[in-house]
Amino acid sequence: MNPNRTTHTEGHGLGLAIVSAIAQAHQAPLSITPNLTGGLHITVDFPSEV
Numbered sequence: 699m700n701p702n703r704t705t706h707t708e709g710h711g712l713g714l715a716i717v718s719a720i721a722q723a724h725q726a727p728l729s730i731t732p733n734l735t736g737g738l739h740i741t742v743d744f745p746s747e748v
Contacts, residue, residue, distance in 0.1 A: 717742065 714730075721728040721742045729741040 714738075714740075 717740060718728060720726075724744055726742050726744045729743075731739045733739055
């Protein structure tokens with residue numbers, strides 16, 4: 699595993715922006731909570747198809 703990818707702590711990258719765009723496209727609520735030990739806990743609640 700490349701240590702540059704696992705030890706890099708600056709910035710947020712594109713991950714959160716991509717998740718947000720997908721949630722918006724599906725009108726799915728997005729919940730983001732910081733973890734006590736670092737990082738984020740992200741929940742996307744996709745609506746079920748009826």
